[in-house]
Amino acid sequence: MDCPGCNVEMVDLEGEMTLRKCGECGGLWVDVADLNRELLHANLPGLESLGGKVDANALTGQCPECQVDLVRVDGGARQHPLHYDTCESCGGMFLESEFRDAMDQQTAKQEIVEFFREFSAKKRSAAL
Ligand SMILES: [Zn+2]
Ligand SMILES: [Zn+2]
Secondary structure (H helix, E strand, O other), rough: OOOOOOEOOOOOOOOOEEEEEEEOOOEEEEEEHHHHHHHHHHOOOOOOOOEEEOOOOOOEEEEOOOOOOOOOEEOOOOOOOEEEEOOOOOOOEEEEOOOOOOOHHHHHHHHHHHHHHHHHHHHHHHOO
């Protein structure tokens, strides 16, 4: 499966999750069901409760599996904006560029949880 950003083959990270990594940009491809399981495991709410705003004008790549355009979702704090791209067809998610150190699933999972903690930070502080 090719990276939606770089069109190079992504590497499978072995483990129970569907997790692929792009050696070029450091992006991760993750399945939404697996992702939600990890978030709940880390005491975070599911993805749909994490906030974020769809950016309809963003230029995204295509889902490597479905060949449909990915949808950009923006979140994070103003000082540290984050985004992910998601496929509405298969539920695949592409997390870009924040995961260069993730060479195995264990590390990748921790980094993904960190990513979504920060992604939802603004929403949580707004709710206080
Ligand atoms: Zn890439
Ligand atoms: Zn898809």
